[in-house]
Amino acid sequence: MKIIQTNQAPAAIGPYSQGITVNNLFYSSGQIPLTADGVMVEGNVKAQTHQVFKNLQAVLEEAGASLNTVVKATVFIKDMNDFSAINEVYGEYFSTHKPARSCVEVARLPKDALVEIEVVALVK
Numbered sequence: 001m002k003i004i005q006t007n008q009a010p011a012a013i014g015p016y017s018q019g020i021t022v023n024n025l026f027y028s029s030g031q032i033p034l035t036a037d038g039v040m041v042e043g044n045v046k047a048q049t050h051q052v053f054k055n056l057q058a059v060l061e062e063a064g065a066s067l068n069t070v071v072k073a074t075v076f077i078k079d080m081n082d083f084s085a086i087n088e089v090y091g092e093y094f095s096t097h098k099p100a101r102s103c104v105e106v107a108r109l110p111k112d113a114l115v116e117i118e119v120v121a122l123v124k
């Protein structure tokens with residue numbers, strides 16, 4: 001087991017790591033729209049979703065994986081009315097490669113984010 005940490009994504013805001021690799025699998029912690037400096041991205045759900053993907057790409061790269069090796073994504077959204085806007089951005093990152101996915105509406109996310117995404121990926 002290996003703990004994944006990169007300065008290219010926000011530090012964990014609690015007692016957990018950005019991700020863990022076990023054998024040939026990477027498990028990310030949920031990424032919210034914080035910059036690498038820990039500042040919440042202002043703006044609409046699309047802007048926040050782009051930042052979440054930037055964070056995911058950073059931790060995936062550090063783990064030796066990529067969006068192309070993601071096998072499962074879990075998307076948490078504050079408002080199901082944002083589903084189509086999040087889906088539009090999500091489709092920009094997963095256009096030909098389409099991992100399995102779950103999407104659920106939640107009452108609240110850390111730092112009052114509008115979206116959070118976690119992934120499981122194969123390590124190269």
